[in-house]
Amino acid sequence: MMNYTAGTAPAIRIDGLTVVRGGRPVLHALDLDVPRGSVTGLLGPSGCGKTTLLRAVVGVQRTAGGTVEVLGHPAGAAALRHRVGYVTQAPSVYGDLTVTENLAYFAAVLGAPRTDPARVVEQVGLAGHEDDTVARLSGGQRARVSLAAALLGTPELLILDEPTVGLDPVLRQDLWRLFRGLADGGATLLVSSHVMDEATRCDRLLLMREGRLLAHDTPQALLDATGAADIDSAFLTLVAAGAVPEKSPR
């Protein structure tokens, strides 16, 4: 059943996940494995259920059916607290504290090494802004402070909800390099985006529409299966076909 490194359980295993929000099903019996040490992109139009799926992986979403297992534990288990980092779309740091004060505070809460704030500031490209008050930073800089906070303690799994929104192309490229470096170091990243041109930077893609997975495959396999020139067109081809390509694994 496993199609990646033998003997390694997936970072995320989802079986039959169903979520109802506002009386309406928004995830329909999803099955899905995310291998460790990879960057998986979660792509789909606004409102298709990306955030809901990420919330279920973090363990903060009430579910109506199915199971979500993360690093071998039920999603949200206490044992995962220090092993999973989550960055929501809205910045989740204190505006009236400086970058370093925020990171030192979160490092203390997490019990992360005291050297971690300096390390993560470098990683997200905020060196030189350590003493800036977060409220005075640009939107993109604030988003990177949230990302830096999620990197404290070196979590094995990072769940990032649209981390590159509002960033210029150079910063987006830097962040994707960072994601790649983290995955090369063994971390697992699940990154949502509705910018299809970021898809080629991922090892695997989850294409989602209206609470269902249209496909789960490598970018190249999706292009090959659909005959499309880019992931945008591949997505539209899959929507038109109304079916998941046969090659698509769980």
Ligand SMILES: Nc1ncnc2c1ncn2[C@@H]1O[C@H](COP(=O)(O)OP(=O)(O)OP(=O)(O)O)[C@@H](O)[C@H]1O
């Ligand atoms: N608090 C809520 N109560 C009821 N319905 C909700 C709630 N939050 C989201 N929904 C609905 O659930 C569906 C999925 O929303 P979700 O936020 O997961 O989508 P998304 O793909 O992340 O969208 P976006 O890219 O715009 O963030 C949408 O139809 C949305 O209207």
